[in-house]
Amino acid sequence: MPQALKILLVDDSRVARLTLKHLIKECGQEVEIQEAANADEALDLVKEHTFDKALIDYNMPGRDGIELASEIQKIQPDLALVLVTANVQDAIQERAAQQGMKFLGKPVTQEQLNQLINS
Amino acid sequence: MSPIFSDDEQETIVELMNLGVGRAASALSQLVKDEVLLSVPKVDFVQLDTAEDTFKQLLPKSLAGVTQAFDGFISGKAALIFPEERSLELVRIVVGNELSASEISELEQDTLAELGNILLNSCLASLANLLKREINTSLPEAYSGDHKKMLEILCDQKDSLIMLVQIDFSLRQRNLQGYLAFIIDLRSADGFHIALQEYLADLLGP
Numbered sequence: 460m461p462q463a464l465k466i467l468l469v470d471d472s473r474v475a476r477l478t479l480k481h482l483i484k485e486c487g488q489e490v491e492i493q494e495a496a497n498a499d500e501a502l503d504l505v506k507e508h509t510f511d512k513a514l515i516d517y518n519m520p521g522r523d524g525i526e527l528a529s530e531i532q533k534i535q536p537d538l539a540l541v542l543v544t545a546n547v548q549d550a551i552q553e554r555a556a557q558q559g560m561k562f563l564g565k566p567v568t569q570e571q572l573n574q575l576i577n578s
Numbered sequence: 579m580s581p582i583f584s585d586d587e588q589e590t591i592v593e594l595m596n597l598g599v600g601r602a603a604s605a606l607s608q609l610v611k612d613e614v615l616l617s618v619p620k621v622d623f624v625q626l627d628t629a630e631d632t633f634k635q636l637l638p639k640s641l642a643g644v645t646q647a648f649d650g651f652i653s654g655k656a657a658l659i660f661p662e663e664r665s666l667e668l669v670r671i672v673v674g675n676e677l678s679a680s681e682i683s684e685l686e687q688d689t690l691a692e693l694g695n696i697l698l699n700s701c702l703a704s705l706a707n708l709l710k711r712e713i714n715t716s717l718p719e720a721y722s723g724d725h726k727k728m729l730e731i732l733c734d735q736k737d738s739l740i741m742l743v744q745i746d747f748s749l750r751q752r753n754l755q756g757y758l759a760f761i762i763d764l765r766s767a768d769g770f771h772i773a774l775q776e777y778l779a780d781l782l783g784p
Contacts (some may be wrong), residue, residue: 471717472692474673474685518695518717545605545699550712565696566608 463489464576465509469501469527470516470543475565479514479543482569486576498522498530505534512575514563517544517551525551528558541575543567582623582741582764587774591743594777595619598704599745599758602697606747609693610671613750622742623764626733629742633725636744637757638662642722644694645731648702650713651769654740654762655732656702658694662722664754665690671752691718701758709773732761740764 466483470476476494483490493508495501498521501513513531515524522530528540542555545565555562563571583591596619603614624632640662647655660668669689670682677685695718706713721731733740741762748755762770 472688472695474689474692477673477685478692518699518715520717545696546703546715547700548703548706548712549710550706551703565699566605568608 461489463491465511466490466492466576467495467501467504467508467510467513468492469495469498469513469519469524471496471519472516475516475543479567479572482567482572483576485569486573488576490576498527501527502530502534505531505538509535510538512539512541514541514543515560517542517546525554525558525560528555528560532559582767583771583774586778587771588621590774590778591741592619592621594705594708595621595701595743595745595760597708598701599747601704602700602758603747605696605700606693609696610668610749610752612671612752615748615750617746620744622744624740624742626729626740629733629740629761630725630729632742632744633729637725639724640722641724641728642690642720643728643756644690644698644718644720646694646698646702646718647716648713650706651709651711651773652713652762652767654760656698657728657732657757657759657761658690658697659728659757659759661755665722667752668693668754668756671754687720690720694718694720697758701760709777711769711773732759 468476468479480492493504495504497519515527517524524542541561541563543563547564552562599616603616607614638661641659642662642665643657643659645655645657669686672689673685699715702713741764743760745758
């Protein structure tokens with residue numbers, strides 16, 4: 460039996476996390492999802508658990524999603540990181556790519572999530 | 579004509595906002611699963627007291643919505659505005675009907691903030707991309723109150739000359755209307771001038 464895909468969701472908005480969770484569960488894969496509302500919570504989880512993918516908001520209190528990605532990579536270098544944000548500026552997308560992150564613009568569609576989860 | 583921007587520049591601002599709001603409307607349409615109808619953006623250059631009169635004429639008395647501050651080559655605040663009595667209905671449309679009334683109510687502020695975050699960022703990011711500049715946006719803040727309170731939130735500098743860009747939108751299948759307003763502080767308009775001139779020069783070619 461295939462192992463469940465372990466996913467970390469990081470977004471200060473509970474509604475944004477609910478929306479992503481709903482879409483991920485519709486992807487047809489066995490998943491285990493953990494949530495963090497800010498960078499500190501996310502780092503605590505990354506220190507304790509191994510994840511396959513982390514979906515991270517950009518605009519959060521404290522540190523932004525790209526700064527958080529840089530800290531996560533020191534702990535779990537192989538974790539696939541995705542920046543999920545409505546801030547679709549070219550400059551942000553370029554910085555995300557330089558940090559080795561994939562990029563998804565909000566609102567995320569089911570098709571985009573399917574591709575991401577099943578890749 | 580505005581004394582601050584030339585006719586060409588003002589026309590460019592309207593067109594850029596049109597493109598930005600078009601992107602935001604597409605995002606909203608995806609979230610509410612309904613067609614979003616947009617007005618042509620209206621750009622006014624006003625003092626704070628004039629802005630209050632304008633808001634009084636245009637908007638319902640009790641308002642709810644989200645504001646988001648931004649800075650970079652332009653600075654100011656953007657607002658997503660709805661009639662307050664329709665706010666819960668909008669939240670229900672976005673989060674779906676499976677949740678109970680108390681859950682919907684509990685998620686109201688968070689949903690409005692995320693909705694504002696998506697719409698306002700879509701618009702501002704599009705503007706920054708088109709002008710090849712960068713804008714930093716703050717965290718969205720949900721609010722409710724009357725025009726006066728909203729203007730106090732939007733304009734913290736009483737002497738500001740502001741550029742008010744106002745767009746009305748509505749959902750085709752539901753009788754729900756909202757407004758987007760961008761208050762741009764023109765005391766630091768130089769960067770905006772340069773960005774607009776470069777954009778126009780690119781369009782017109784050598």
